[in-house]
Amino acid sequence: MDFYKRVEVVCKNIPYGKTATYGQIALLCGRPNHARQVGYALNHRVSGPDIPAYRVVNAHGFLSGAAAFATPQLQKQMLKKEGVKVDGDGYVDLKLYGWHNTLEDAMRMNGYFERDGI
DNA sequence: TAGGTGACGCGGT
DNA sequence: CACCGCGCCACCT
Numbered sequence: 001m002d003f004y005k006r007v008e009v010v011c012k013n014i015p016y017g018k019t020a021t022y023g024q025i026a027l028l029c030g031r032p033n034h035a036r037q038v039g040y041a042l043n044h045r046v047s048g049p050d051i052p053a054y055r056v057v058n059a060h061g062f063l064s065g066a067a068a069f070a071t072p073q074l075q076k077q078m079l080k081k082e083g084v085k086v087d088g089d090g091y092v093d094l095k096l097y098g099w100h101n102t103l104e105d106a107m108r109m110n111g112y113f114e115r116d117g118i
Numbered sequence: 119t120a121g122g123t124g125a126c127g128c129g130g131t
Numbered sequence: 132c133a134c135c136g137c138g139c140c141a142c143c144t
Contacts, residue, residue, distance in 0.1 A: 035126040035139080037126090056125075065125030
């Protein structure tokens with residue numbers, strides 16, 4: 001299985017106006033302990049205009065990857081643009097804007113993985 | 119080969 | 132809440 005390709009698929013499935021955590025993405029990729037690798041993937045491997053990396057935050061709702069975007073404020077701007085409120089310290093309220101994915105979401109991901117052989 | 123690093127996270131205090 | 136320790140693991144030096 002190609003972890004990085006899975007990260008790409010999962011990121012593309014984060015709903016508009018919602019955010020997902022690194023650990024959550026790792027879990028959906030079938031690798032529970034790879035939260036750090038999700039961060040690595042987004043920073044060095046997975047990139048492109050069709051991949052909403054700005055919707056990924058850490059378990060506390062903090063925009064921990066903000067500095068890695070083209071401009072330091074870009075992640076915050078992109079989120080606010082789709083209705084996600086970011087406070088002055090760079091945090092989003094996961095209760096309101098977290099992607100509370102269902103078992104169906106997880107099974108759909110697996111369907112994509114199997115279809116694409118990754 | 120050994121050791122350091124990091125867009126991380128959980129459990130304990 | 133905050134802070135801390137520890138586990139985690141692919142990638143560099």
